[in-house]
Amino acid sequence: MPTGSTSSHRFLESLPERQRVQLEAIATRRHWPPGALLFQEGHEHENIYLLLCGHVRLDMLVPDRGRTALLTVGPGDLVGWSPLTGAQTMTATAMALEPTQALAFNGTRLRDACTEDHELGYYVMRQIVITLSERLLSTRLQLLDLFRGHEPRASSAPDLC
Amino acid sequence: MSADPIDNAALWLGPKAGLQQVIDALRRTGYTIVGPMVDQAAIVYGEIGGIEQLPRGWTDRQAPGQYRIEQTGRDTYFDYVVGPHSWKKYLFPPRLAVAAVVPLQAGWQFERPRDDPPTYAFLGVRACEIAAIRVQDRVFLEGGYVDAAYQRRRKPAFILTVNCTLAGTNCFCASMNTGPRCTEGFDLALTELENGFVIEIGSERGRSTMADCDVRPATEAERSAGVAARQRATDQQSKRMNTDGLPQLLMANLQHPRWKDVGERCLSCTNCTMVCPTCFCSSVEEVPDLNTGRIERQRQWDSCFHEEFSSLNGRPVRNEIAARYRQWLTHKLSTWHEQFGTSGCVGCGRCITWCPVGIDITEEVAALREPAL
Amino acid sequence: MKPAVSAWETHAMRIVGIRPEIDGVATYDLAFTEQAGGDAYQFRPGQFNMLYLPGVGESAISLCGDCRAPDVWKHTVRVAGRVTQTLAGMPLGSQLGVRGPFGTGWPIDQWQGMDVVLVAGGIGLPPLRPAIYELLQRRDEFGCLTLIYGARGPRSLLYTAEFPTWQSQGLSVLTIVDRASAGWTGNQGVVTSLLERLELPNPATTAVAVCGPEIMIRYTALAAAKRGIVSERVWVSLERNMQCAVGLCGHCQLGPEFICRDGPVLRYDRVRHLLSVEAL
Numbered sequence: 001m002p003t004g005s006t007s008s009h010r011f012l013e014s015l016p017e018r019q020r021v022q023l024e025a026i027a028t029r030r031h032w033p034p035g036a037l038l039f040q041e042g043h044e045h046e047n048i049y050l051l052l053c054g055h056v057r058l059d060m061l062v063p064d065r066g067r068t069a070l071l072t073v074g075p076g077d078l079v080g081w082s083p084l085t086g087a088q089t090m091t092a093t094a095m096a097l098e099p100t101q102a103l104a105f106n107g108t109r110l111r112d113a114c115t116e117d118h119e120l121g122y123y124v125m126r127q128i129v130i131t132l133s134e135r136l137l138s139t140r141l142q143l144l145d146l147f148r149g150h151e152p153r154a155s156s157a158p159d160l161c
Numbered sequence: 162m163s164a165d166p167i168d169n170a171a172l173w174l175g176p177k178a179g180l181q182q183v184i185d186a187l188r189r190t191g192y193t194i195v196g197p198m199v200d201q202a203a204i205v206y207g208e209i210g211g212i213e214q215l216p217r218g219w220t221d222r223q224a225p226g227q228y229r230i231e232q233t234g235r236d237t238y239f240d241y242v243v244g245p246h247s248w249k250k251y252l253f254p255p256r257l258a259v260a261a262v263v264p265l266q267a268g269w270q271f272e273r274p275r276d277d278p279p280t281y282a283f284l285g286v287r288a289c290e291i292a293a294i295r296v297q298d299r300v301f302l303e304g305g306y307v308d309a310a311y312q313r314r315r316k317p318a319f320i321l322t323v324n325c326t327l328a329g330t331n332c333f334c335a336s337m338n339t340g341p342r343c344t345e346g347f348d349l350a351l352t353e354l355e356n357g358f359v360i361e362i363g364s365e366r367g368r369s370t371m372a373d374c375d376v377r378p379a380t381e382a383e384r385s386a387g388v389a390a391r392q393r394a395t396d397q398q399s400k401r402m403n404t405d406g407l408p409q410l411l412m413a414n415l416q417h418p419r420w421k422d423v424g425e426r427c428l429s430c431t432n433c434t435m436v437c438p439t440c441f442c443s444s445v446e447e448v449p450d451l452n453t454g455r456i457e458r459q460r461q462w463d464s465c466f467h468e469e470f471s472s473l474n475g476r477p478v479r480n481e482i483a484a485r486y487r488q489w490l491t492h493k494l495s496t497w498h499e500q501f502g503t504s505g506c507v508g509c510g511r512c513i514t515w516c517p518v519g520i521d522i523t524e525e526v527a528a529l530r531e532p533a534l
Numbered sequence: 535m536k537p538a539v540s541a542w543e544t545h546a547m548r549i550v551g552i553r554p555e556i557d558g559v560a561t562y563d564l565a566f567t568e569q570a571g572g573d574a575y576q577f578r579p580g581q582f583n584m585l586y587l588p589g590v591g592e593s594a595i596s597l598c599g600d601c602r603a604p605d606v607w608k609h610t611v612r613v614a615g616r617v618t619q620t621l622a623g624m625p626l627g628s629q630l631g632v633r634g635p636f637g638t639g640w641p642i643d644q645w646q647g648m649d650v651v652l653v654a655g656g657i658g659l660p661p662l663r664p665a666i667y668e669l670l671q672r673r674d675e676f677g678c679l680t681l682i683y684g685a686r687g688p689r690s691l692l693y694t695a696e697f698p699t700w701q702s703q704g705l706s707v708l709t710i711v712d713r714a715s716a717g718w719t720g721n722q723g724v725v726t727s728l729l730e731r732l733e734l735p736n737p738a739t740t741a742v743a744v745c746g747p748e749i750m751i752r753y754t755a756l757a758a759a760k761r762g763i764v765s766e767r768v769w770v771s772l773e774r775n776m777q778c779a780v781g782l783c784g785h786c787q788l789g790p791e792f793i794c795r796d797g798p799v800l801r802y803d804r805v806r807h808l809l810s811v812e813a814l
Contacts, residue, residue: 057714057722069714071723076731097719134730137753141724142712146747147656147686149558149612260542262588268567268629269588271544305795306541306780412789415811442784445777447589456588458542463783471785472775473748475614484813488787496790 010076011050011127019123026113027103038094038102039080045090047104049079054100058092071142072097078131083107171387172371173379175357177238181212182374183321183349187282190370192319195251196284197244204230204244206251209284216241223329223510226519239285239353242329243509247438248290249297251281252314259310259445260458274457276310282319286347288340289332291322292507293438295346299501300441319366322347326390328397331510333523336402339507341394352387359387400510402523403530404494410530411495415487419528424483426518431464433512433520434489439505442470465489490525541780544586544631545575550606552626556690559657560622561598561610564632575604578639579664580771580799584779585609585621586631593617594776594794597635598660600667607632610660610692636779638799640665640769642672645741648767649677651732653725653754655684655746659692661771661798662745670703678735680706684725684746687713708732725750726757737762744802745771752809755802768802789814 012020030049032038039045041060052075059069070092073079082090084107114121174180187194188210196209199216209215221230221241233240258274286294294315301311325332325341334340343350348367352359359379362368379387434440444463449456463470466485471478479485497505506522513521551563566575582596593615599608613622624630642665650669654662662681669679681700685691688711697707708728710721721728725746734740742758744751751770758768774786774793781795789808791797808814 055719055721057719069718069722072710072721073723074721074731138724138727141726141750141753144749145686145712146750147684147690147712149614260544262544262631264588268548269546269631271546271631273540273542301782304781306782308782309540415814441782443778444783444785445592447591449589460783463785465784471787473773478774479813481813488814491789492787496787499790500792 009052011078011131014127014130015123019120022113022117022120023105023124024103026109027105029101030104031099031101032096034096034098036096036100038096038100039090041090041093043090044088045080046083046088046107048081048084048107048110049094049102049104051075051077051079052101052103054102055097056100057095057097059095060092067093071138078128081128081132084110084128086111170362171379171384172360172362172376173357173383174351174360174374174376177236177353177357178212179375180215180238180358183370184209184212184284186370186373187284187319187321189373191280192282193279194282194284195248197239197241199230202230203228204241206244206246206248212238215239215285220327221329223331223514224519225331225513225521226516228514236355237353239323239351240327242325242327242332243287243290243511245436245511245515247436247509247511248283248286248294249438249441251283252294252311252318253297253301253308253441254310255462257310257460258448258457259460262456262458264454264456276313278310278314280317280319281314282321284321286320286322286343287325287509288322288343289334289337289507289509290438291320291343291346292334292337292339293509294320296439296501296503296505296507297441299503300439303501319370320347320349320363321367322350322363324350324352324387324391325394326353328394328399329510329514331400331513331521332398332508333400333402333510334508335395335398336400336404336523337504337506337508341398342391352390354383354386354390357383359383400513400521400523402506402508402526404504407526408495408498411491414529414533415491417529417533419525419531419533420483420487422528423486423520423525424481426520427482427486428517429466429468429482429485430517431466432515432517434464434466435462436511436515437493438509438511439493439507440464465492490522493522494526541778541782542633544633547607547630547632549624549626549628549630555610555692559610559612559692561608561660562621563599564607564609564630565605567629569605575607577601577604577607577635577664579642579668580639580661581635581637582661582779582798583607583609583632583634584636584776585611585617586633587617587620587624588631590620591617592633592777593621594636594779596661596771596798598663601664602667602671610657612657633779636794638795638797640743640771640799641801642668645669646675647677647739649679649735649740651680651682651729651734651740651742651758653682653684653729653742653744653746655725655750656686656690657692658744658746658750658771659683662743663693665743666700666705670700670705673704677739678706679704680708680732682708682710682725682728682732684710684712684728684750687711688715688718688720724753726753729754729757729761732761734761734763740767742768743770744768748772748809755806765803765806766801769799770802770805771798772800772805773798 062068194209215238261272261274263270301308322343347363350361442463443460493505546567547564550565553561584592586592595609598610714722744754776786776794777783779794781792786793
């Protein structure tokens with residue numbers, strides 16, 4: 001079981017006071033037991049989640065491989081942001097691996113709030129951009145498969161450390 | 162270099178054939194004398210028994226990527242600069258057993274191989290070469306580990322220098338503050354004049370060697386003639402390298418377009434590293450004796466220009482020639498300072514002469530000083 | 535640095551233990567064929583030996599055992615070339631030569647009073663293991679101790695049998711894999727994500743030690759910086775091919791650093807600018 005406490009309110013704490021209060025006002029708390037799905041790939045879903053505690057696995061269904069795990073996310077991570085873009089069809093399935101709690105934001109309500117209050121919109125979108133760029137970097141590092149063993153150039157090559 | 166100090170204790174050896182006495186005195190002391198000689202259309206270093214083996218009447222003509230020797234018809238012994246050999250050939254031999262292992266019934270026995278080098282007297286060492294030897298002293302003697310083989314050869318070596326009285330086209334020792342005048346680090350220093358040699362004593366060892374020779378104090382005229390002759394070497398030097406802030410400049414310009422440019426010309430042939438008197442890269446090879454099973458571990462000269470010289474996880478780090486050239490140049494002129502407290506370059510010009518495509522290190526540095534567009 | 539003993543001084547050692555770890559990786563226990571007393575063969579966590587197979591060649595391998603038990607030298611070796619391939623075929627009792635120990639070690643004394651985060655990737659855990667043993671033996675001298683360990687997959691994780699012991703002795707062990715296998719409910723992703731999420735009581739007094747692929751080292755140091763841990767408090771273990779192991783043959787240079795002599799453990803502020811230049 002993965003351990004290690006986290007800075008679960010990183011996302012909220014990065015926002016100015018006023019915007020944080022606004023956001024907390026439209027948030028609701030959700031929780032899931034181990035094995036429960038937060039959302040399913042291909043299905044419509046309304047909420048974006050900010051994990052407070054627990055551990056969630058994201059996977060995609062690859063026909064000839066079956067359900068393929070992509071990554072896990074934990075406290076402080078944003079998961080399921082498709083509703084924020086207006087696209088409501090989820091691109092992955094999210095499953096809780098341990099008792100998990102999150103702040104849930106209704107995508108439509110959040111978008112409306114951002115449209116009404118552009119300052120809120122700016123800060124929310126900015127922080128989401130930062131979060132996404134971090135996730136993109138992580139995905140690229142994962143894609144690089146850095147721990148794959150390197151083949152030596154030739155068996156007659158001098159040995160190298 | 163500051164004004165040429167006139168050594169009031171300088172000696173005169175004339176006529177020049179008297180140089181044989183110095184050779185004989187050294188030989189009697191037990192030295193193996195190594196000096197310049199003509200071989201295969203070049204002036205190289207080899208064992209010397211008599212002055213007739215020296216390149217009498219020869220001079221050299223050097224240019225980027227060019228070297229030839231020619232007869233001048235004059236009665237001179239040292240009327241040339243430096244050739245493809247340097248004294249590292251003797252102090253840091255191209256091939257040397259560093260360890261050995263003998264198979265036993267139950268396993269291996271690790272041995273230290275015998276190393277009994279001759280005691281060398283180097284005859285004809287130029288100022289840039291003294292500087293190069295002292296650079297290698299820092300590498301092999303003043304780091305965390307002392308290279309015992311280098312020490313065994315270097316410590317007892319007798320240094321008989323020759324002050325240059327001419328400059329080669331590729332020489333730039335003045336820019337590197339290594340010459341052309343020899344001021345220290347020698348046992349004896351010779352300046353060749355028309356009818357004899359002005360000799361300066363640099364050590365007790367040098368003094369006692371001259372005690373056996375037919376010499377007398379040099380006259381003021383002879384000493385002045387020596388100054389004038391040495392001045393010719395300074396005056397003739399045309400190549401320059403601006404070394405102001407060079408270490409920092411090179412490390413701040415690792416992405417300069419000039420690297421790509423020189424990488425397209427450089428053949429990665431390793432000539433420059435072989436002739437460079439300070440280059441010290443090496444590799445160790447397992448050399449088994451098929452009869453006895455004894456394995457010698459032999460250290461040989463290697464070069465950072467070899468593609469596989471530096472690698473990570475089995476792949477070369479410096480795939481492109483441009484990256485390897487950059488490594489050589491930045492090491493020689495920049496990181497060497499951080500590693501050893503001096504520049505790695507002594508301005509001897511050998512790398513320019515022996516580069517098949519005539520790459521000139523002073524030109525490359527000048528180009529790297531130009532702001533990258 | 536040791537006084538000038540010959541760099542080529544080779545100890546005769548025998549393989550007294552072989553433990554297969556993961557595919558292509560095994561840990562060798564080496565003992566001296568002639569025991570010398572006392573401090574003769576001490577090593578510091580982070581140092582390495584040159585393992586010598588006569589007629590084949592040498593390979594630089596980090597010491598990965600407890601430096602307080604120096605009678606047996608442990609080396610976790612991955613098959614990567616001719617020497618390691620030959621070693622992989624050698625039975626218990628085989629003799630080989632060992633030169634060493636060489637290089638700089640983890641600056642454990644400098645971490646006294648600090649929280650320490652060790653970040654290991656793949657075969658980067660073995661050079662950190664001696665540091666783990668040392669930190670746990672001196673547990674009271676340090677604050678929070680965390681190991682973040684990433685590997686390709688669950689079956690590539692090394693030393694997993696020791697993790698419960700380390701946890702009980704006060705090291706928080708967080709593992710993460712690039713690719714999950716069926717039934718894996720642990721973390722999946724990259725070590726930098728775990729560092730980004732890690733609770734840090736005081737970044738200003740936190741030290742980070744990293745060992746793994748160079749690109750992982752760079753992004754871990756970047757993640758540490760974002761958390762307020764400056765590069766003067768990040769130490770990394772670097773690799774290059776090595777031969778003499780004493781800074782005389784030139785092979786292992788990275789800029790001015792001889793990895794064998796100035797490293798392999800280097801403080802990150804010293805090498806950060808070097809690691810960002812391609813093909814240096």
